[in-house]
Amino acid sequence: MPLTNMQVRDLENVVHPYTPLHKIRQTGPMMLDSGKGIFVRDDQGKEYIEAMSGLWCTGLGWGDEELIEAGIEQLRKLAYYHNFAGKGTEPQVALAEKLKEVAPVPISKVFFTSSGSEANDTQIKLVWYYNNAIGRPKKKKIISRMKAYHGVTIASASLTGLPYNHIDWDLPLDFVKHTTCPHFYRFGEPGETEEDFVARLVRDLEELIAREGPDTVAAFIAEPIMGAGGVLVPPETYFPAIQQVLDRHDILLIDDEVINGFCRTGNWWGAQTMNMKPHTISSAKQLTSAYAPLGAVMIPDFMYEAMEQASAKIGLFGHGFTYGGHPLGAAIGAKTLEIYQKRNILDHVRGVTPTFLKRLHALADHPLVGEARGRGLLGAAELVADKTTRRPFDPKAGVGAQCAKFMEKHGLIVRAIGESIALCPPMIITEDEVGELFDRYERALDETEAWVN
Ligand code: PLP
Numbered sequence: 400m401p402l403t404n405m406q407v408r409d410l411e412n413v414v415h416p417y418t419p420l421h422k423i424r425q426t427g428p429m430m431l432d433s434g435k436g437i438f439v440r441d442d443q444g445k446e447y448i449e450a451m452s453g454l455w456c457t458g459l460g461w462g463d464e465e466l467i468e469a470g471i472e473q474l475r476k477l478a479y480y481h482n483f484a485g486k487g488t489e490p491q492v493a494l495a496e497k498l499k500e501v502a503p504v505p506i507s508k509v510f511f512t513s514s515g516s517e518a519n520d521t522q523i524k525l526v527w528y529y530n531n532a533i534g535r536p537k538k539k540k541i542i543s544r545m546k547a548y549h550g551v552t553i554a555s556a557s558l559t560g561l562p563y564n565h566i567d568w569d570l571p572l573d574f575v576k577h578t579t580c581p582h583f584y585r586f587g588e589p590g591e592t593e594e595d596f597v598a599r600l601v602r603d604l605e606e607l608i609a610r611e612g613p614d615t616v617a618a619f620i621a622e623p624i625m626g627a628g629g630v631l632v633p634p635e636t637y638f639p640a641i642q643q644v645l646d647r648h649d650i651l652l653i654d655d656e657v658i659n660g661f662c663r664t665g666n667w668w669g670a671q672t673m674n675m676k677p678h679t680i681s682s683a684k685q686l687t688s689a690y691a692p693l694g695a696v697m698i699p700d701f702m703y704e705a706m707e708q709a710s711a712k713i714g715l716f717g718h719g720f721t722y723g724g725h726p727l728g729a730a731i732g733a734k735t736l737e738i739y740q741k742r743n744i745l746d747h748v749r750g751v752t753p754t755f756l757k758r759l760h761a762l763a764d765h766p767l768v769g770e771a772r773g774r775g776l777l778g779a780a781e782l783v784a785d786k787t788t789r790r791p792f793d794p795k796a797g798v799g800a801q802c803a804k805f806m807e808k809h810g811l812i813v814r815a816i817g818e819s820i821a822l823c824p825p826m827i828i829t830e831d832e833v834g835e836l837f838d839r840y841e842r843a844l845d846e847t848e849a850w851v852n
Contacts, residue, residue: 402427405442429807434461437825437832439812447812448836450824455626455658455777456689459738460825466690466734473730480726482511483719490729497736498697503654503668504677507703511724512694515657515683516550519620521696522653522681523554524718526618529702532709539574540611542604542619542650546580548627549620549655558620561628576611579603580625581633584770584781584789593634601640613648623669626658629819630779632772638675651678657694658777661685661736662745662826665752665775672774678702685826688735693728748776748826751833758837759822765841767848776826780840782818782847792818792851801850805843811836 402410406427415423430442437460439449452458459466473490480488495509510525512518523541530538541558543549549558556564557571560580565571579600580586587596608616619641625631645652654677659669663685666672670680679702683694698706710716722728739745752775759778763771769783782798784790792798799815806813806820814821824836 403430403442405430436460436462437828445810447807447810448824448832448839449812450822450836450840451812451814452685452823452825453689454684455663455823456684458661458663458685458744458826459688459735460827463688463690463738465738466688466731469734470690470727470731473726477726481719481721482724488724488726488729490726490733491724494695494724494729494733494736497733498682498695501667501736502680502697503670504680505699506680506697507700508698510696510698511729512683512696512720513692513722513725513728514550514694515655515681516552516555516694517720517723518657518681518683518694518696519549519555519558519653519655520552521718522618522620522679523558525679525696525698525702525706526651526653528709528718529705530617532705532712535614537615538617538649540576540616541574541653542576542578542607542616544580544621544625545577546582546625546628546631547577547620547622548625549622549657576607576616578607580628580631581637582625582629582631583634584772585631594636597634597636597640600637601644604641604644608644608648608650613650616648616650618651618653619645620653620655621675622655622657623659623673623675624664624774624777626777626821626823627816629781629816630773630777630821630823632774633673635674638673642676653677654680656680657683658685658823662739662748663775663777663823665745665749667745686735687728687731688738690735691725691728691731692722693725693732694723695732744826751828751830752776754830754833755828758833762837762840762844765844765848767844767851773822776828777823779816779819779821780844782820794818796851798847798851802843802847805846805850806840808846809839809842811839811843813840 409428431439432442433440438446440446498509499506543558545560547560549555557575560577583593583596654670660682664672680697687693759771759773762768762780767782768780769789771780784792799818803813803815
């Protein structure tokens with residue numbers, strides 16, 4: 400198809416993240432124009448089920464009038480103010496109070512950013528600041544996992560454990576050490592049970608800490624369920640086992656809830672779903688249902704006390720972003736959390752989850768699907784060349800990307816993470832819409848199978 404005028408103008412002017420830049424000139428970008436509920440339309444009028452909530456973020460779907468009104472009202476009242484030099488705004492206070500109320504562990508204060516990457520960058524800095532404040536200047540290394548995704552700034556991309564965020568970017572920086580990914584289907588060894596696998600991961604972690612020196616390791620960062628790594632669900636016993644090691648070496652646990660947070664996995668927090676007891680928490684995305692950019696770092700008492708002491712030593716707390724906790728994002732965030740509560744979004748998620756997971760797990764019977772996995776309204780099916788041996792497709796064949804293209808043809812937007820085809824629909828999705836989503840998904844899988852063979 401010839402490119403439209405808008406596609407040409409886009410290609411001449413815009414850089415597209417996470418896109419094969421060498422190919423997009425031929426394929427052109429998909430230009431999105433409008434959205435309502437779980438649906439979006441492109442500029443040619445074609446409608447899609449947006450089964451990824453954009454980038455795992457529009458939890459309340461598109462066109463929610465209450466959220467829109469909250470934003471407009473705030474812009475009219477006070478379009479901008481910051482919280483540097485002791486200033487504050489009411490929406491930030493309301494949102495911080497609400498976050499503390501729903502937090503999975505006791506929280507003292509909330510530090511606002513504009514994004515998940517900034518939240519995770521801030522986590523690293525706070526851990527360093529804290530350890531300096533309490534007289535442990537050597538304890539600075541951060542452990543992350545292979546296949547993790549924690550953002551793209553220099554520090555958060557270092558936490559990320561994906562090759563395309565490191566190769567040719569001169570990353571990761573060497574304060575980050577990556578340990579084994581807890582995805583049993585891919586990283587379990589032949590003959591190993593899930594229990595053996597967890598025991599091996601614990602040994603790997605112990606060895607890494609011993610090699611680096613426990614007095615140099617400050618924190619371990621983890622998403623409860625790894626989203627952008629391919630929706631990788633760890634074994635149930637993984638976090639309790641890992642956490643025993645961390646506790647023994649006085650290593651903090653940073654919980655990245657940027658995707659998992661706010662009812663997505665069937666609980667307010669992924670930490671609750673995966674049995675994790677974090678010290679600090681990063682959130683963003685569904686914090687505002689993505690109606691405005693916002694991130695939040697949730698800080699426990701013992702860290703805030705150390706921050707106060709350090710500030711007394713130097714004269715101030717030297718960290719903050721111009722748009723961190725922007726009144727627009729904060730007002731929309733406070734309204735989003737209010738809506739999650741008053742519309743019982745958690746109950747709704749729990750209500751549609753059995754249908755979602757039943758249809759998801761049924762995909763495992765398809766000849767192309769090696770594993771179908773998920774929790775709550777978050778899932779993925781991993782396409783493989785051979786189901787028995789779990790042999791993956793050659794990445795160069797582009798099977799995942801082609802499958803996503805077929806899905807788009809059938810009016811379904813998904814995310815191909817390699818050959819894992821991810822789903823994260825707006826949490827307002829109904830049972831009928833779940834059914835329609837999977838009908839389209841299955842049609843595209845069949846078409847992919849025909850294309851592969
Ligand atoms: N952490 C996780 C778990 C994420 O999935 C993402 C983004 O997808 C980030 C951090 C980075 O957030 P942002 O893109 O807002 O910087």
